[in-house]
Amino acid sequence: MHSEDLHVTAQLARLELSRDEEDRLEKAVSQMLEHFAKMKELDVEGLEPTTQLALENRLRDDSVAEVPDNREALLKNAPELEDRLIVIPNVL
Amino acid sequence: MDKHERWRGLFSHPDRLERWQAFARGAEKKIGAFLQFDPQLALADSASGGAPAANPLAGVPFGVKDLIAVRPFRLTCGSRLLKDFVTPYTASAVQRLQARGAVVVGKTNLDEFGMGSSTENSALGRTCNPWDLERVAGGSSGGSAAAVAAGIVPFALGTDTGGSVRQPASFCGVYGLKPTYGAVSRYGLTAYASSLDVIGVASKTVAWAREAFQAMRGIDPRDHSSAEYRPHQRAASGPLRVGVLSLGKGQGGVALDPAVERVWSRALKELPKLGFVLQAVEIPSLEYVVSAYYVIACAEASANLARFDGIRYGRRAPQAENPEELVRLSRSQGLGDEVKLRILLGTYVLRSGFQDQYYLRAQRVRTRIRQDFDRAFAGVDLVLLPVFPCPAFRRGDQGMDPFTQKLSDIFTCSANLAGLPAMSFPAGLEAGLPVGLQFMAPAFGEELLFEACTTFEKHFPSPDSPLYDAGWGG
Numbered sequence: 001m002h003s004e005d006l007h008v009t010a011q012l013a014r015l016e017l018s019r020d021e022e023d024r025l026e027k028a029v030s031q032m033l034e035h036f037a038k039m040k041e042l043d044v045e046g047l048e049p050t051t052q053l054a055l056e057n058r059l060r061d062d063s064v065a066e067v068p069d070n071r072e073a074l075l076k077n078a079p080e081l082e083d084r085l086i087v088i089p090n091v092l
Numbered sequence: 093m094d095k096h097e098r099w100r101g102l103f104s105h106p107d108r109l110e111r112w113q114a115f116a117r118g119a120e121k122k123i124g125a126f127l128q129f130d131p132q133l134a135l136a137d138s139a140s141g142g143a144p145a146a147n148p149l150a151g152v153p154f155g156v157k158d159l160i161a162v163r164p165f166r167l168t169c170g171s172r173l174l175k176d177f178v179t180p181y182t183a184s185a186v187q188r189l190q191a192r193g194a195v196v197v198g199k200t201n202l203d204e205f206g207m208g209s210s211t212e213n214s215a216l217g218r219t220c221n222p223w224d225l226e227r228v229a230g231g232s233s234g235g236s237a238a239a240v241a242a243g244i245v246p247f248a249l250g251t252d253t254g255g256s257v258r259q260p261a262s263f264c265g266v267y268g269l270k271p272t273y274g275a276v277s278r279y280g281l282t283a284y285a286s287s288l289d290v291i292g293v294a295s296k297t298v299a300w301a302r303e304a305f306q307a308m309r310g311i312d313p314r315d316h317s318s319a320e321y322r323p324h325q326r327a328a329s330g331p332l333r334v335g336v337l338s339l340g341k342g343q344g345g346v347a348l349d350p351a352v353e354r355v356w357s358r359a360l361k362e363l364p365k366l367g368f369v370l371q372a373v374e375i376p377s378l379e380y381v382v383s384a385y386y387v388i389a390c391a392e393a394s395a396n397l398a399r400f401d402g403i404r405y406g407r408r409a410p411q412a413e414n415p416e417e418l419v420r421l422s423r424s425q426g427l428g429d430e431v432k433l434r435i436l437l438g439t440y441v442l443r444s445g446f447q448d449q450y451y452l453r454a455q456r457v458r459t460r461i462r463q464d465f466d467r468a469f470a471g472v473d474l475v476l477l478p479v480f481p482c483p484a485f486r487r488g489d490q491g492m493d494p495f496t497q498k499l500s501d502i503f504t505c506s507a508n509l510a511g512l513p514a515m516s517f518p519a520g521l522e523a524g525l526p527v528g529l530q531f532m533a534p535a536f537g538e539e540l541l542f543e544a545c546t547t548f549e550k551h552f553p554s555p556d557s558p559l560y561d562a563g564w565g566g
Contacts (some may be wrong), residue, residue, distance in 0.1 A: 001440070006436070007441075009292055009436050009439050009440045009443065010436060011527075012443070013398075013435050013436055014398070014401070014419050014420050014423055015396060015420065015422040015423055015424050015427075015432055015436070016421060016434065017424070017432075019331050021121045021429070021432070024429065025429070025432060025436060028433050028494070028495070029433065029436055029437055029440065031495055032386060032433075032437055032495070032498075033437075035382070035386075035456075035499075036383050036386070036387055038379075038380060038383050039141065039383045039384060039387075039450075039453050039454060039457055040453075041380070042377065042380050042457055042460065044453060044456035044457055044460060047456040047459045047460060048456075048459055049452055049456050049458070049459060050454030050456075050458040050459045050462060050509075051287070051455060052287050052317075053273045053287060053511035054274060054317050054319070055275065056319075057191055058316050061317070062389070067179065068495060070180035070181065073178070073180035074104050074180055074404075074405075075175055076129075076178065077178060077180075077310055077404070077405035077406075078405060078407070079402065079403075079406070079407070079408035080406055081515055082136040082393070082409070086403065086404060088403060088415050088418060089412050089413055089414050089417075089418055091412075091414065091415055092180070
C-alpha cells in the first residue's frame with residue numbers, strides 16, 4: 001500500500017497517524033493485503049456470498065416498548081456537560 | 093470437597109466466602125486476570141439473591157470479559173478510550189446467569205475490543221498465564237481463561253470472534269466453548285465483527301460450561317440475531333463418529349509445534365479406546381480461512397468501531413478546535429495500534445473500487461467454507477482440530493509477532509465463519525504447559541460437544557495449574 005492510499009484510508013476512518021505510526025501501520029497493512037491476495041487462488045465463481053448467518057429474518061412488532069429510563073446514567077458518561085446538554089467545540 | 097460443591101451457595105456462607113476471597117486476591121495479584129475485581133459490587137444491583145438455593149448456579153461466582161456490559165461495573169473493552177465508561181445496563185446473557193443466582197465478581201482482562209491472541213493488546217493491564225507467569229494467557233479472552241485456570245472462579249464468560257475463547261482456554265488448560273452463532277444473546281456485548289461474534293464460556297469442568305450455556309442460550313427480544321434454540325439431532329445412534337482433520341497440507345505454511353503434534357497424535361490413539369470412531373476428513377478451503385476471516389472481521393470492525401468518537405461518552409481529546417478534529421484526535425489518542433490496524437484494513441477493503449476484490453470475494457470464500465463443513469458433517473458427528481499451532485508463548489516472543497499470531501488463527505476461525513459451535517478441551521501437558529484440541533459440531537450441536545468432552549474428561553480431567561488451590565473449600 002502506498003502512503004497516499006494510507007492517508008486517504010486514515011482520513012476515511014477518522015484517524016490521525018503520527019509519523020511513527022504511519023511507518024509501522026503501512027508495513028502491517030501491506031503485509032495483510034498481500035495475504036488477502038491468496039484468496040484469488042480459490043475458484044469462487046458462481047458462489048453466493050455469505051453476508052450473514054441468521055436462520056430467518058425476524059421482524060419486530062410495531063408497538064411501543066417499555067425501555068428503562070437511564071438518561072441520568074447516560075449523561076454521567078458525557079465528557080463535558082452544560083446543564084443537561086453535551087458540549088462540543090464550535091462548529092463554525 | 094467436591095470440585096463443584098464448594099462453589100455452590102458461596103455467597104451465603106460467610107466463612108467460606110472469606111477464605112475464597114483471601115485465596116482469590118492472592119492469586120489475582122500474581123496473574124492480573126481482572127481489570128476490576130469486586131465480589132460484592134454486582135450483588136446489590138442484580139437479581140442474584142432471588143434464585144432458589146437449589147439451583148446449581150446459586151451463589152456461584154463467575155467472571156465476565158470486559159467487553160460485556162455488567163452494571164454497575166465499568167465497561168472498558170480494554171481500551172484507553174473507554175477506561176472510565178460506566179455501563180447503564182447489563183447484558184442479557186449475564187442477566188440470565190444472575191437470574192439463576194450466579195454472582196459476577198469482576199471484569200476480566202482482554203485484548204482491546206477483542207482484537208488479539210495474547211491479551212498483550214490490553215491498554216489497561218497485564219495478564220500472566222497461571223502455568224508460567226512469563227508466558228501469555230492467550231487472547232483475546234485471556235483474563236477469563238487465566239482466572240479459571242488459577243481457580244479464582246469455576247467459569248468465566250468470554251467472547252469468540254475468531255478463536256478468542258478457545259485459544260486462551262487451550263493456553264491455560266481449561267475448557268472453552270464457542271456456541272453456535274445466534275445461540276446466545278449478544279445484547280450488551282460490544283460489537284467487534286457482528287457476523288462472527290458470539291459469547292462463550294471458559295470453565296474448569298465440562299459441567300460448568302454446560303450449566304452456564306444452558307442458562308444463557310435462547311432467543312432474546314433485545315437481540316434480533318439471536319435464535320430459538322432447537323438442539324441438533326444426530327441422524328444415527330451409536331458411537332460418536334469423529335472426523336479427524338487431515339493435517340500437513342493446505343495449512344498456508346502454518347506448522348504445528350512438536351508439543352502440539354505429540355498431544356494430537358496421543359489423542360488420536362486414546363479416542364478410539366474411549367469409544368469414538370475416527371475417520372479422516374478434508375477441509376480443502378482451510379488454507380483460505382485466515383484471509384477471508386480478516387477481511388470480513390476488519391470490514392465489520394471498521395463500521396462497528398466508528399461509534400467511538402469521544403462526543404457522548406469515552407475519553408475526549410482535550411485540545412480539539414472543532415468537532416471533526418475532536419473525533420479524529422479522540423480516536424487517535426484513545427485506540428491502540430492493533431485496533432487502528434484493523435480499522436484501517438477494514439476501511440480499505442470497503443473502499444469503492446476494492447470491494448469486489450476483497451470483501452465480496454471473502455464472502456464467497458466463506459460460502460465455500462460452509463459447504464466444506466456441511467459435506468464433512470454429512471459423514472461424521474464431530475470434527476477434531478488443533479486449537480493453535482503452539483502452546484502458550486512467552487511475552488514479547490519475537491517468533492510470535494502480530495502477523496504470525498493472525499496466521500495461527502487457521503484452526504479456530506473457520507467455526508466463526510461457518511457459524512458452528514466448537515469446544516476446546518485440555519488434551520495434554522507438554523513440558524509443563526497445557527495443550528488443547530477442539531471438537532466442532534453442526535449448528536446447535538452443543539450437546540454433542542459436551543458429550544464428547546465429558547467422555548474425554550472422565551479419563552483426562554483438566555490439569556490443575558500451579559496456582560490452583562481448592563483448600564479454601566474446607
